[in-house]
Amino acid sequence: VQLVESGGGLMQAGGSLRLSCVVSGRTLSYYAVGWFREAPGKEREFVGGLSWRATTYVKDSVKGRFTVSRDIASNTVYLEMNSLKPEDTAIYYCALNDRRHGTIETGISDYAYWGQGTQVTVSS
Helix, strand or coil: CEEEEECCEEEECCCCEEEEEEEECCCCCCCEEEEEEECCCCCCEEEEEECCCCCEEECHHHCCCEEEEEECCCCEEEEEECCCCHHHCEEEEEEEECCCCCCCCCCHHHCCEECCCEEEEEEC
């Protein structure tokens, strides 16, 4: 199983980025994927996720700005980030919950496979 993120970069506050996570070895129709981020000096935290049924959930601090979606044909999960703020600066990771028909979980230990991360930097 492999997850490969892309789409990070440097953005000014108020801008938008779309992160992609291409999954191989598991079909998104059956598995949940979560997005996490790790800011300098802080612990890795859950940002949002998408279940095998394509239901989505994002944490309160990004609600209304971040959206999770997927494309089954390309087995890709996206994190659309709008109205970016400097505090969104972090390395963003996607992760797969390896329970078939699993739900969106917010704990790091609930995810068996992780991507390498992509850096998002938001300048003020």
